[in-house]
Amino acid sequence: GENVEQHPSTLSVQEGDSAVIKCTYSDSASNYFPWYKQELGKRPQLIIDIRSNVGEKKDQRIAVTLNKTAKHFSLHITETQPEDSAVYFCAASDSGGSYIPTFGRGTSLIVHP
Amino acid sequence: KAGVTQTPRYLIKTRGQQVTLSCSPISGHRSVSWYQQTPGQGLQFLFEYFSETQRNKGNFPGRFSGRQFSNSRSEMNVSTLELGDSALYLCASSIYLADTQYFGPGTRLTVL
Numbered sequence A: 001g002e003n004v005e006q007h008p009s010t011l012s013v014q015e016g017d018s019a020v021i022k023c024t025y026s027d028s029a030s031n032y033f034p035w036y037k038q039e040l041g042k043r044p045q046l047i048i049d050i051r052s053n054v055g056e057k058k059d060q061r062i063a064v065t066l067n068k069t070a071k072h073f074s075l076h077i078t079e080t081q082p083e084d085s086a087v088y089f090c091a092a093s094d095s096g097g098s099y100i101p102t103f104g105r106g107t108s109l110i111v112h113p
Numbered sequence B: 001k002a003g004v005t006q007t008p009r010y011l012i013k014t015r016g017q018q019v020t021l022s023c024s025p026i027s028g029h030r031s032v033s034w035y036q037q038t039p040g041q042g043l044q045f046l047f048e049y050f051s052e053t054q055r056n057k058g059n060f061p062g063r064f065s066g067r068q069f070s071n072s073r074s075e076m077n078v079s080t081l082e083l084g085d086s087a088l089y090l091c092a093s094s095i096y097l098a099d100t101q102y103f104g105p106g107t108r109l110t111v112l
Helices: none
Strands: A004-007 A010-014 A019-025 A032-038 A045-051 A056-059 A062-067 A072-077 A086-092 A107-112 B005-007 B010-013 B019-024 B031-038 B042-050 B053-057 B064-068 B074-078 B087-094 B107-111
Touching (some): A004 A086, A010 A019, A019 A086, A032 A062, A045 A056, A045 A062, A072 A086, B010 B019, B019 B087, B019 B107, B031 B074, B042 B064, B042 B074, B053 B064, B074 B087
Parallel strands (some): B010 B107
Antiparallel strands (some): A019 A072, A032 A045, A032 A086, A056 A062, A062 A072, A086 A107, B005 B019, B019 B074, B031 B042, B031 B087, B042 B053, B064 B074
């Protein structure tokens, strides 16, 4: 089955810095890669996703890049703000197959004011 | 549009009991997935329902079951509860299979 590794497990940055979270996956059939943000005590919320037919996608201060050959994808947050502090999860799934999503273990992002 | 709702939000049960959790998807969404979230194992996929049929199942014992009704609402049941079943149970809905998923607030289950 699919295996998703996410690094780092904790990331501490100063307000205004950039943050990068990386995920690798094992199943070359995976073609859908969403990222979720989960604030303490709240539900995971989709913040951005990418499908395997594109290499990069941006939405204001966040971007995701995908390298299919190397089987890794990354979340980039620029100009971080304290409200970006949360746990971020990556996931990978094969939307044309069994579509059982596999999640990374999460990255706790702390943005210091 | 109202988001995904889950009831109850909190539950306390004892070992050996059974529990039923409910999920109402976003209006128009036909797919409902269930996940278990624990600090040790992270987010793990339980099962997915679409058009009242279970389409996918994760690696959980048969004590975990679910169903979906004709209005797309879904329930999951856990029988013979164990201490290790204590977790946040999240459901997520999507318009179709393999579509973008939207999570509910979760049901926090504590097994004593």
